[in-house]
Amino acid sequence: MTASSTQSPATVVAVPLGARSYDIHVGRGLLTRAAALMTPVLSQKRVFIVTDSNVAPLYLEAFSQTLAKAGIRADHAIVPAGEASKDFPHLQHLLDSMLAAKCERGTMIVALGGGVIGDLAGFAASVLLRGVDFIQVPTTLLSQVDSSVGGKTGINTGAGKNLVGTFHQPRLVIADTDVLASLPRRELLAGYAEVAKYGLLGDAKFWAWLEDNAAAMLSTDTRSHDLLRRAIVTSCEAKARIVAADEKEGGVRALLNLGHTFGHALEAEMGYGDRLLHGEAVSIGMTLAFELSARLGHCPAPDASRVAAHLAAVGLPTRPPRNGPRGAVTAAMLMAHMSQDKKMKDGAVTFVLARRIGDAFLSRDVPAPTLEATLTAALAG
Numbered sequence: 001m002t003a004s005s006t007q008s009p010a011t012v013v014a015v016p017l018g019a020r021s022y023d024i025h026v027g028r029g030l031l032t033r034a035a036a037l038m039t040p041v042l043s044q045k046r047v048f049i050v051t052d053s054n055v056a057p058l059y060l061e062a063f064s065q066t067l068a069k070a071g072i073r074a075d076h077a078i079v080p081a082g083e084a085s086k087d088f089p090h091l092q093h094l095l096d097s098m099l100a101a102k103c104e105r106g107t108m109i110v111a112l113g114g115g116v117i118g119d120l121a122g123f124a125a126s127v128l129l130r131g132v133d134f135i136q137v138p139t140t141l142l143s144q145v146d147s148s149v150g151g152k153t154g155i156n157t158g159a160g161k162n163l164v165g166t167f168h169q170p171r172l173v174i175a176d177t178d179v180l181a182s183l184p185r186r187e188l189l190a191g192y193a194e195v196a197k198y199g200l201l202g203d204a205k206f207w208a209w210l211e212d213n214a215a216a217m218l219s220t221d222t223r224s225h226d227l228l229r230r231a232i233v234t235s236c237e238a239k240a241r242i243v244a245a246d247e248k249e250g251g252v253r254a255l256l257n258l259g260h261t262f263g264h265a266l267e268a269e270m271g272y273g274d275r276l277l278h279g280e281a282v283s284i285g286m287t288l289a290f291e292l293s294a295r296l297g298h299c300p301a302p303d304a305s306r307v308a309a310h311l312a313a314v315g316l317p318t319r320p321p322r323n324g325p326r327g328a329v330t331a332a333m334l335m336a337h338m339s340q341d342k343k344m345k346d347g348a349v350t351f352v353l354a355r356r357i358g359d360a361f362l363s364r365d366v367p368a369p370t371l372e373a374t375l376t377a378a379l380a381g
Contacts, residue, residue, distance in 0.1 A: 008027055008028050008029070009027065010025040010026060010027030010030060011025075011026045011027060011229065011233050012024065012025055012026075013026065013233060013236045013237050013240055014240065015149065015150075015169075015240045015243060015244065016240070016244045017169060017243070017244060017247060020151075020169045020247075022041075022169060022170055022171055022172055022173065023172060023173070024148075024149060024173040024175060024236050024240070025037055025172075025173065025174050025175065026144070026175045026177065026229055026232050026233050026236065027175075027176070027177065027229065028176065028177050028178050028225060028229075029176065029178060030174050030175070030176035030178075031059065031062075031063055031066065031137070031174070031176045031178070031179065032066060034063065034066055034067065034137065034174055035066055035067050035069065035070035035072060036070070037172065037174055038067075038072070038108070038110075038135060038172060038174075039070065039072075041108070041133070041135070041171040041172050042072070042108055043106040043108075043133070044104070044106040044107065044108075045070075045071050045072045045073060046072065046073045046074075046075075046104075046106070046107050046108070047067065047072060047073070047074050047075075047107065047108045047109070047110045047135075048074075048075045048076065048077070048098055048101060048103050048107055048108070048109050048110065049063070049064065049074055049075070049076040049077075049110045049112050050076070050077055050079070050094065050109065050110065050111055050112065050113070050117055050120065050121035050124070051076065051077075051078055051079075051112040051113050051117060052078060052079050052080065052081040052082075052085065052113045052114075052116065052117055053078055053079070053080050053081045054081040054113075055081075055112060055113045055114075055117070055139050056076075056078045058179075058182055059112065059139065059179065060076060060078070060112065063112060063137075064076065074110075075101040075103075077093075077094055077097040077098070079093075079094065079117070079120065081116075082116065082273065082274070083116055083156070083267075083272040083273060083278070084272060084273065085116055085120060086116050086119055086120055086154075086155045086156045086272075087155055087156060087157070088155065088157075088164075090120065090155075091120060091123060091124060091155055094120065094121070094124045095124055095127070095128060098124065098128055099128075103128065103129070103132070104129070105129050105132055106132075107132060108132070108133050108134065108135055108171070109121055109122075109124065109125040109128070109132060109133070109134035109135070110134065110135045110137060111134060111135070111136050111137060111138075111148075111170075112137045112139065113137075113138075113139050113140075113143070114138065114139055114140035114142065114143045114147075114187075115138075115140065115142055115143040115146070115147035115148075115278065117143075118136050118138060118143050118147050118148050118153075119147060119152070119153050119154055119155070119162070119165070120153075120155065121134060122134055122136070122151075122152075122153030122166075122168055122170065123153035123154055123155060123165055123166060123168070125153075125168060126153055126166040126168035127166070131168070133170075133171045134168070134170055134171065135170055135171055135172045135173070135174070136148035136149075136170045136172070136173040136174070137173075137174045137176075138173065138174075138175055139176075139179045139180075139182075140180070140183060140187055140190075140191055141180055141183065141187075141188055141190075141191025141192060141194075141195070141232070142187075142190055142191035142193075142194050142278065142279050143191075144175040144177075144180075144191070144232055144236075145191065145194050145195050145198075145231075145232055145235035145236060145239070146194040146197075146235070146239065146256075148170070148173050148175070149173060149236055149239045149240065149243065150169075150239055150243040150247075150253075150256075151167045151168050151169035151170065151243070151247070152165065152167060153165050153166050153167070153168050154166070156272060159340050160264065160268055160337065160340040160341065161264045161267055161268060161272070162264075163340070167247065167248050169247075175232060175236075177225055177228055177229055177232065180228065185218075185220065185315075186277065187277070187279075188218060189218065189279065189280075189314060189315050189316055190277040190278060190279025190280055190283075190316075191279055192214065192218060192279070192314060192316070193259075193279040193280070193282045193283040193286070193311070193316055194235070194279060194282060195210065195231050195232075195235050196210060196283075196286070196310070196311065197256070197258050197259060197282065197286060198234065198235045198238040198239070199357070199358065200258060200286060200290075200307065200354065200357055200358065200360065201255050201256070201258045201352070201354075201358075201360040202238065202255065202358060202359070202360065203234075203238060203358055204356070204357050204358025204359075205358075206234055206238075206358075207357050207358060210231070210310070211310055213227050213231075214310070214313075214314050215313075215314070217231060218314060218315075239256065242255065242256060254350060254352065254362055255352055255360050255361075255362065257350075257352050258285075258286055258289060258352040258354075258360055259282045259283070259284075259285030259286030259287075259288070259289050259352070260282060260285060260352075261285065261289075261338055261341055261349060261350075261351055261352070262281075262284065262285030262288045262289060262334070262338075263278070263281035263282040263284065263285035264281070264285075264337070264341065265334045265335075265337035265338045265341075266281045266284060266285065266320055266321070266334065267281045268337045268340075269324050269325075269326070269329055269333055269334060269337060270321060270324045270325070271324065271325045275321065275324070275325075276321060279316075280316060280317050283311050283316035283317055283318060284317055284318060284319065284320055284378075286307060286311070287304075287307055287308045287311060287318040287319075287378075288320075288374060288375070288378055289351065289352060289353060289354065290303060290304035290307045290308075290354055291304050291308075291374055291377075291378070292351070292353065292366065292370065292371065292374045293353040293354045293355070295370055295373065295374055296353070296366070296370060298353055298354065298355055299353070299354045299355055299356055300356060303354070303356050303357050306357065307357065319378055319379075319381055320334070320375070320378055320379055322379060329379060330379070331371075331372045331375035331376045331379065332372075334375055335368070335371065335372065335375070348364040349364065349366070350362055350363070350364050351363050351364070351366050353366075
């Protein structure tokens, strides 16, 4: 494997969901120990690995060989890298591949990749043979701290992001921090946006810690695995608590969407491609959520400025792109995308707003003129 073979004791975070409970293992060298970690949750010594065209050349062969040495048969499918693979045609092709390989109800699906692979493979697992188990092996920072935990699966449609999907919890999550060394810096920063989110929505002390340590944690020259693991573990612990309290997003779990209503609208307008990565959209969205909160009088303006300053300092965007595939981006365009948001209730969009850093809340009482003014100012800036 391209990742370092350095090993150290893993930190284990439990996601307590009764019969659907599972563990998240976070540490170095875990891909080389994957067979031992996976064996207790396998009902047969057979898996079907789903990965993408970026991850496969780095890890697929060695990962499959590691499983083979433990007597675990591994078939696989490789999908094109990128958000565009989260659609019905790729889902259909993936399911056809699983059926052609004669997957059984005891066959474990393994998602080896980032958030796109986790969402796509998890959705396929949830509907294959009316539902089979799957394991998340996230290979990006974003997927290790967010999308691999909590059981959300799905695909995008022309109407918006993740509007078709299921809640289907994994049996296990294996987060090897060594694989993050292969990430381009842009991808690493995109993942950091989701780390920052946990501080902003409910943990002001964690946010302050990130302000002090993010530069060292994200540097390719001085990166500290101890800092990185602490950030990942803290993020996973926060998400595990929220998911345990509200598995299917009937209430408090919606707080995890901080920045996402704005972010998903931006992604839709930019075409779900490399123009704007998900984490970059979330970074812009969190900045806008705090600016909207300040305009509405909920949040002190200095807190909104502090959010924007830190995200910009680490290298994340905090302003929406002015131009997209359809030309100049306008507030009206983004508001039209928001009207398709899956968190709509009684015709109103649910926003995650903030009273201060570390204190987020849900609101459907956002006047359209204030939202439009916030977007217009951001697009002009």
